[in-house]
Amino acid sequence: MSSVEEKITEAELEVMEVLWDAGEPCTLGQIKEALWEKNGDTTKTLLRRLCAKGAVGQEKRQVYWYTPLVSREEVRGSRTKKLIDRLYAGSARNMVAALVRADQLNQEDIAQLRQLLDEMDGERRQ
Incomplete structure (x- = not known):
């Protein structure tokens, strides 16, 4: 549904x-x-x-x-999940890898992603 x-x-x-x-x-x-x-x-x-x-x-x-x-965030989240499921067989990692390979992420984007992943990793360890 x-x-x-x-x-x-x-x-x-x-x-x-x-x-x-x-x-x-x-x-x-x-x-x-x-x-x-x-x-x-x-x-x-x-x-x-x-x-x-x-x-x-x-x-x-x-x-x-x-x-x-x-909310905008609910719609974005739902659409992002649908896109990942449809184009990348449910793998967010494959989507990010495709963006990197297609040179769609600049250094600032990569730094922000690293920071976000580090923050998420820190939250999981607590």
């Missing part, structure tokens, strides 16, 4: 990004403006789908106000 985060499409993700960036409930008009959409039908459809999936909540005041019900 897949989670809400895995069911969010690319187009819906754009709407979620607007809501996450806003940090507070938004109206359809505010979301349309942030997406540079003229008529709003597409955004309204995407919001309806996100509400049905449980990713966005809506509250009726004079107009509907929309709030994300899943």
